[in-house]
Amino acid sequence: MLNKSIAELNHALHTKKISSVELTQFFLGRIKQFDTELNSFITVTEEQALQAAARADAQLAQGTAGPLAGIPIAQKDIFCTQGVKTSCGSKMLDNFIAPYDATVVKRFNAAGMVMLGKTNMDEFAMGSSNENSYYGPVKNPWHLGYVPGGSSGGSAAAVAAQLTPAATGTDTGGSIRQPAALCGISGIKPTYGRVSRYGMIAFASSLDQGGLFAKTAEDLAWLLNVMAGFDENDSTSVAHDVPDYTLTLNDSLKGLRIGLPKEFFNPSLDKEIANAIQAAIKEYEKLGATFHEISLPNTALSIPAYYVIAPAECSSNLARFDGVRYGHRCKNPHDLEDLYKRSRSEGFGKEVVRRIMIGTYALSTGYYDAYYIKAQKIRRLVRQDFDDAFKKVDVILGPTTPTPAFKLGEKTSDPLSMYLSDIYTIAVNLAGLPGISVPVGFIQGLPIGMQLIGHSFKEARLLNTAHVYQKATDWHTKKPEGF
Amino acid sequence: MEWETVIGLEVHVQLATQSKIFSGASTAFGAEPNTQACAIDLGFPGVLPVLNAEVVTMAIKLGLGIQAEIAKQSVFARKNYFYPDLPKGYQISQHTIPIVKGGHLDISLEDGSTKRIRITRAHLEEDAGKSLHEDFHGMSGIDLNRAGTPLLEIVSEPDIRSAKEAVAYLKNLHSLVRYLGICDGNMQEGSFRCDANVSIRPQGDLHFGTRTELKNINSFRYVERAIQYEVERQIALVESGGKVKQETRLFDPAKNETRAMRSKEEADDYRYFPDPDLLPVRITEKQIEEIRQHLPELPQQKHQRFMEQYGLNTYDATVLVSSGALADYFEAAVIASGNQTKLTANWVTGELSAALNKFDMEITQSPVIATELGKLVLRIADNTISGKIAKTIFESLWNQQGTVDDIIEKQGLKQVTDSAAIEALVDKILAANPDQVADYRSGKDKLFGFFVGQAMKESGGKINPQQLNELLKKKLQ
Structure with missing residues (x-):
């Protein structure tokens, strides 16, 4: 049951070689065995998982099961799951049992998938190392002294250590692609609006997008078929046809025009990462793709723009956590202001407080034009850069991160250096484009990733580009030792 | 010194939709606390707003009713502040780009002339819940049934010059929104609420004085009293050498005075920004045209027609068109009266209105139906009965003792003309x-x-x- 693709698991389930209950028990067993060390799950829903698996087995027996029925998946703890604690990695929601399912959760449940539990994450998805979780840091399965990346660090580590075949994530500035790269797995952030945000606890609404982790691009295609689609409960979701992403996976890359942004290949890029990317480029050339230098001139402005827009939206989105209706409430408040101040100070961690403060400041009278409006202008320029580039190329290729995983604790006291680890991913969120990260090599035993960026709603093209590469290479088949 | 009063009004009209502005929860009034609030109204983690299309149609109707410009694209923003009855910590409201811009409403003055009050804007927003400070022994209760109820805030220019004009404007607006069918107009339940910005300045001065904002005045009578009191307070204050402070004041109808609520000098910073959860509201010319075609006859048009068609004076016409149902009643009665327009108007605005007021009833609840009141007028006009006897018959009609002719016959009330x-x-x-x-x-x-x-x-x-x-x-x- 280990090292199997989703297509293979599906085949085994449909041909009754294994049952979903067996499969689920197998992964629950691995979680028990390894997760005390990794800390990738906040909640394991063993009982519900076994019930769901039994239901899937019944469907499989009746022949009414879909292609994902019976296959386990882990949900990032940012997605609301009815009757199950949904903490968002925060003390604020440590006591919060969601009263409803997020649309994404509903879709996977309806497909017969089996939720194993809720994965660890940076508090409210704010972080790049998973060290901002109220539930403690997640460890990188490739080296337990290193971070898995963030904010979806729990999902990435769980998939890398094969505690689950697949997991959901969310990506506001790189929170899927960066941990996928640092954990040596595949991760996709779809186009903004492709996946419903309903029931996904908001960090920065105009940037947040749900997505997926799996071992391969092929697995991602199977999962995205279920996850993507319009949702009438989310006004920003787009009523755009969802193709069957598995049908185009093997399309030839002959004539594919791949753009290399010169701004991504600058001296601050780790030399070994640059070499790994060069090797991938050679591979693509063999597969018939052509390469073109392009320019994304406003890349450097992405980080400052992002760190105005995301905190601004977060300062407003997180105002609802006030200790009044749910979540953490301080003991014995003596008046309303005391209730607000103490509940919020006690409930939120340092990074969340920092971003709320930055955002509140950026939206204040007298600063709004200088910060928020200016950041929105930069955002339009960033989007324009991509639009111009996609007139010349089909896909943009570059590194996912400037360095491999760093040590636990290495950057916790230096938020700015932490923010810079998202330099290649943030612009994609500002532009609302789809991006995917796939493994392209190792540096001293730590995996590194390649990012492919597509134009809006071109996820099929991205998955195809990644899959054909994975068929020709074996980086994605490497597994961390000891799991 | 002669002082001039300057008033601008902000009216919150609760739109008569079945469900809330951003959720499917019911808007019905009077339910048990917190039974009409869904996860979206409660501001649960992860929920998202979806705009109720009906409120856009209603806002367009209002815009057409006041000859305003309908914005082809308007934007919802977040108004951020903390309060326990504001579940999300922000109110979704249209800020820089409202759905309705400009427009005007004409009012009749006491001297019979007409005055145009310009309207600045009307924008859509959600209502907050209610905080209940009594009955909880040192704690406050929160009822979120009202949270997310759709409101249209209609803001006038500072064109109003007296408490009486303010009331005339409000009555016209009240009548308009009911004609349009976008608001039930129930002031006691808070469906039509008014805030008044009041200032004074020396007669002839072009600069505005410092204004105070009078909050939540929920009847026409209170509006008049609150403004009158506030104007007198400001004049007395300034004449005794003081200065008016910019502040929010609450009207206390029991004591007939306004009291300072909070100072605007330490103004809240609401940190408005466009709500990223909602797309801009886009409206097409075709959509506007379609709504225009189905618009009912509006009070001002009806007023004009009643004066021309029935030869009524401006006072009678104003009273009769104050509600669509009353105007319909009058028109049905006129037909039954054999076109006795003036006499019918007198009976509707006199005897009938007095009886309805006495029993606190709406015209739609009148026990005397329009055709019978018309018949009563006809019997006066054709000398079957005298006006005095008619009052007796009206009482019998009110008590449902038969038709006009039955009552005349049975009680032998026919006038002696022999x-x-x-x-x-x-x-x-x-x-x-x-x-x-x-x-x-x-x-x-x-x-x-x-x-x-x-x-x-x-x-x-x-x-x-x-x-x-x-x-x-x-x-x-």
Whole structure:
């Protein structure tokens, strides 16, 4: 049951070689065995998982099961799951049992998938190392002294250590692609609006997008078929046809025009990462793709723009956590202001407080034009850069991160250096484009990733580009030792 | 010094939708606390707003009703502040780009002239919940049933110059939103609420004085009293050397005064920014045209028509068009009355309105139906009954004792117009009161009324009064 693709698991389930209950028990067993060390799950829903698996087995027996029925998946703890604690990695929601399912959760449940539990994450998805979780840091399965990346660090580590075949994530500035790269797995952030945000606890609404982790691009295609689609409960979701992403996976890359942004290949890029990317480029050339230098001139402005827009939206989105209706409430408040101040100070961690403060400041009278409006202008320029580039190329290729995983604790006291680890991913969120990260090599035993960026709603093209590469290479088949 | 009052009004109109502005929860009034609030209204983690299309249609109707510009694209923003009855920590409201811009409403002044009050804007927003500070022993209760109820805030220019004008404007607006069917107009339940910005300045001065904002005045009468009190307070303050402070004040109807609530000098910073969860509201010309075609006749058009078609004066027309149902009632009654327009208007605005007021009833609940009131007027006009008897019949109609003609028949109320019969009665009365006849003839003119009274009493009020007068005069000479 280990090292199997989703297509293979599906085949085994449909041909009754294994049952979903067996499969689920197998992964629950691995979680028990390894997760005390990794800390990738906040909640394991063993009982519900076994019930769901039994239901899937019944469907499989009746022949009414879909292609994902019976296959386990882990949900990032940012997605609301009815009757199950949904903490968002925060003390604020440590006591919060969601009263409803997020649309994404509903879709996977309806497909017969089996939720194993809720994965660890940076508090409210704010972080790049998973060290901002109220539930403690997640460890990188490739080296337990290193971070898995963030904010979806729990999902990435769980998939890398094969505690689950697949997991959901969310990506506001790189929170899927960066941990996928640092954990040596595949991760996709779809186009903004492709996946419903309903029931996904908001960090920065105009940037947040749900997505997926799996071992391969092929697995991602199977999962995205279920996850993507319009949702009438989310006004920003787009009523755009969802193709069957598995049908185009093997399309030839002959004539594919791949753009290399010169701004991504600058001296601050780790030399070994640059070499790994060069090797991938050679591979693509063999597969018939052509390469073109392009320019994304406003890349450097992405980080400052992002760190105005995301905190601004977060300062407003997180105002609802006030200790009044749910979540953490301080003991014995003596008046309303005391209730607000103490509940919020006690409930939120340092990074969340920092971003709320930055955002509140950026939206204040007298600063709004200088910060928020200016950041929105930069955002339009960033989007324009991509639009111009996609007139010349089909896909943009570059590194996912400037360095491999760093040590636990290495950057916790230096938020700015932490923010810079998202330099290649943030612009994609500002532009609302789809991006995917796939493994392209190792540096001293730590995996590194390649990012492919597509134009809006071109996820099929991205998955195809990644899959054909994975068929020709074996980086994605490497597994961390000891799991 | 002569002072001029300057008033601008902000009216919150609760839109009469079935469900809330951003969720599917019901908007019905009066349910048990917190039973009409879903996860979206409660601001649960992860929920998202979806705009109720009906509120856009309603806002367009209002815009057309005040000859305003409808924005082809308007934007919802977040107004951020903390309060326990504001579940998300922000209110979704249109800020820089409202759905309705400009427009105006004409009001009739007491001297019969018309004044145009310009409207700045009207924008869509969600209502907050309610905080209940009594009954919880040192704690506050929160009822979120109202949270997310759709509101249209209509803001006037500072064109209003007196409390009376303010009331006239509000009454016209109140009538307009009910005609348009976008608001039930129930002021007690808070469906139509008003905040007034009030300032004074020396007559002739072009600069505005410092204004105070009077909050949540929930009846026409209170609006008038609150503004009057506030104007007097400001004048007294300034004349005694003080300065008006920019602040929010609350009207206390029991004490008939306004009290400072909070100072605007330490103004809240609401940190408005466009709500990223909602797309801009886009409206097409076609959509506007379609709504325009189905617009009912509006109060001002109806007012004009009533004056022209029925020859009514501006006062009667104003009262009759104040609600669509009242205007419909009047028009049905006029037909039944054989086109006795002025007399019908008198009965509708007089006897009928008084009875309805007395029992606190709406025109739609009137026990006297329009065709019967019209018939009553017809019977006065064709001399079957006198105006005085008609009041008796009206009472019987009110108590549902049959139709007009039934009541006249059964109670024998038909007017006596037979000259011989009247003459006989007059003779009888004169004969019975010889002293009074003598006194009258010696110059006590006032006794004429005595004879009329006696004759009416004797006949049960059924004598045609004109005929009686003529005969009495003749006989008493």
